[in-house]
Amino acid sequence: RFVVLQKDNWLLLFNTTAADWDDLNAKRITGATWWKQVRNGLRFYDRTQQKYITAKDFTSQNQTTKNQTNKDFTGQGGNNPLPPVNTNPDAQAENILLEPSTTYLPADGTSAGFLLATLTDATYAGLPGRGVNFTYEVRGQDEKALGVTPTDQLGVARNKITSSRALGPVLLRAGTTTLNASTQILVNPAPGDDVKLQVQAVIDGLTNQGYRQVDAGFVQDTGPTGETAGVAIAQARAAAGAFDRTLYSQLARMLGTLRTVMPKANHLFPMLLYAAADGHDYRLIFLVGEPRFYFRHRREWREYER
Structure with missing residues (x-):
């Protein structure tokens, strides 16, 4: 099976079998295993330049072609970000x-x-x-x-x-x-490199703050260009009913705890459980990383019933 994936201005082209593709999506094989089977035949096509490029060029352009030059970080503009x-x-x-x-x-x-x-x-x-x-x-x-x-x-x-x-x-x-x-x-x-101990440490730290319905998780994944992604999540009941300092503090502590206890995590997803006035229970998900990694593994995170 010939597969074409689009990411912004780039096309990722590779060959795989239908069985291997189904096994990957069903998580019967890991991303790393699947990647070893297809990486030698993977090609990148730049739609802007209308030519094939190398994996190194793709990774480099993906990080450097964003507009980082016409930004005002001085705080002198009309929308001052500095306190x-x-x-x-x-x-x-x-x-x-x-x-x-x-x-x-x-x-x-x-x-x-x-x-x-x-x-x-x-x-x-x-x-x-x-x-x-x-x-x-x-x-x-x-x-x-x-x-x-x-x-x-x-x-x-x-x-x-x-x-x-x-x-x-x-x-x-x-x-x-x-x-x-x-x-x-x-x-x-x-906890060292023991994932179970890392998860428990995150849960213990957040629970000690008085947060309720705390949970955590960590998995490793492989991106389309073979990079390793450490995907970490922390869950807790929202400590406030509005986006005030209490909620900002809770988010910062969740992010910081994940980063400290799970140093290999480079995609962080704190999630707040919020009971709305309409009677529904919502999950407010904050993505620090690529959303696709969260959604690929969301069924693996334990969930609490209201």
């Missing part, structure tokens, strides 16, 4: 927000998490150049210092954390002389 700042050194700090980059830190001495403390004034404008004191506390022990870090030009102070020992739940704090904020993460044994 406001207050550079007055006498401005009073009124708010501090602390966010962890992950809810589960593998205790292997190399995996890193980050604490991000945002310091703002009464109008929530960032305060640059201010010192933020970071500390941590393990249950049953005294509070220990992590150091003082100055806020950057947007009013955000960062502190990198690692651990070579499993500590269980760890309370993390960030503060000034007048303000303080805290959050908690799990610092537990490193």
Whole structure:
């Protein structure tokens, strides 16, 4: 069977048997196995240039022909993406927000998490150049210092954390002389490359945050040009009924936990369960990666009934 697939301006042409194609779609064989059978005969056709190109040219063009040159990243345009700042050194700090980059830190001495403390004034404008004191506390022990870090030009102070020992739940704090904020993460044994342990670590970390109906999964897949894709998903009941800071925080923690615990994951899909006023239960899926990998494996993810 001769197959032609279209991706934007490119055609992917290859030969395969009907039986092999059915086995691939039914997941009776892996993408890697199927790819070994067809890769030598795979050809790429550029419809714009009207000529065949190599796999290397296809991969390179696919990433570089996007318009990345006429973009305004300065924040000087009418739709300013940067938050406001207050550079007055006498401005009073009124708010501090602390966010962890992950809810589960593998205790292997190399995996890193980050604490991000945002310091703002009464109008929530960032305060640059201010010192933020970071500390941590393990249950049953005294509070220990992590150091003082100055806020950057947007009013955000960062502190990198690692651990070579499993500590269980760890309370993390960030503060000034007048303000303080805290959050908690799990610092537990490193799951290594064991997928089952990785999945459980993600579930444990998110559950420890108080999120409900938590689930997670990870699979490896092979793309059309033979690249390996690590597909990771995390599911939880939405912590808020609107797109507010609580929901943004939940999404960030889900993404960060997947990336920290599953370092081979390069396609991340956090999913929020949302009970709408119309009586239906919806799944809000956020795709950081190629959607096709999510939809190819969506039946493999465990689902909760309402």
